[in-house]
Amino acid sequence: MIVYRSRFLTRAEVWFDDEPGDTRSSDWIRYNQRPDPVPGADCKYFYTCVIDLTQSREQLLARFDKDTAYKIRRARDRDKIICECCDPSDPAVISRFEEMYNPFAALKGLRPLDRARVDSMAAAGALDLSVAKDSHGNALVYHANYRNQHRATELYLPSLYRQLSDSAARNAIGRANRYLVWSDIIRYKEQGLRCFDFGGWYPGTSDQALLKINEFKRGFGGRVIREYRCEQILTLKGWLVLQVARLLKQAKLFPSGSKRPAADSPPAAVRDFVATPSA
Helix, strand or coil: CEEEECCCCEEEEEECCCCCCCCCCCCEEEEEEECCCCCCCEEEEEEEEEEECCCCHHHHHHCCCHHHHHHHHHHHHCCCCEEEECCCCCHHHHHHHHHHHHHHHHHCCCCCCCHHHHHHHHHCCCEEEEEEECCCCCEEEEEEEEECCCEEEEEECCECHHHCCCHHHHHHHHHHHHHHHHHHHHHHHHCCCCEEECCCCCCCCCCHHHHHHHHHHHCCCCEEEEEEEEEEECCHHHHHHHHHHHHHHHHHHCCCCCCCCCCCCCCHHHHCCCCCCCC
């Protein structure tokens, strides 16, 4: 479990099938990607795409589509992309990651990095950070993943992709992103993890940008599963703050005379997925 302070609340997060620790200091708790609903909590479906890391390296590669396999080889052999692990316990490392993430998020209409959340994960030893660099050592793509001893899931994947107008450079970053995913997968497998998780899957049919991200993930040969994201308010303060936040969000999203989104509109966690588009 990780615990961190937001502007008004102390928040706790529990991942996968882990159990919460001492929540007495928390106003609100979120259960991420739970295999079953949490009794007494508000639970919603969460779809994601996972890869079984108990397979051999050869079996993993055999499930890649031809385009994904080719772009990984090209990133490694021709683009000379370098994939490295970063030290998430070093605040300077997190700051460099944040420097890439915030402009990337702004271009996608997302919020800036929740530094308190990320720092809490790092302090708990649950943050995994990796980077793909070009042959000159320039960072192109970062992957910030949550992990425990069995499973890793993608959280934030900022890149320079949206800041570039040159199509060749954008394509190179798309290849670097694929190569970094493969590097993460192999590293997790060698460390004994059983599952790699792409951190979300769009179950709808109308959002072309999210369908393109689905295509990127599908290229690695995983399978789509349905889990649960659950929220539980623990204090009166937590209830009041979250109710006000929901009312304000609803007023902003649905002004007078506007229409509600389509029925297949994705949950917030999937809309906020920031994978570099395929190239």
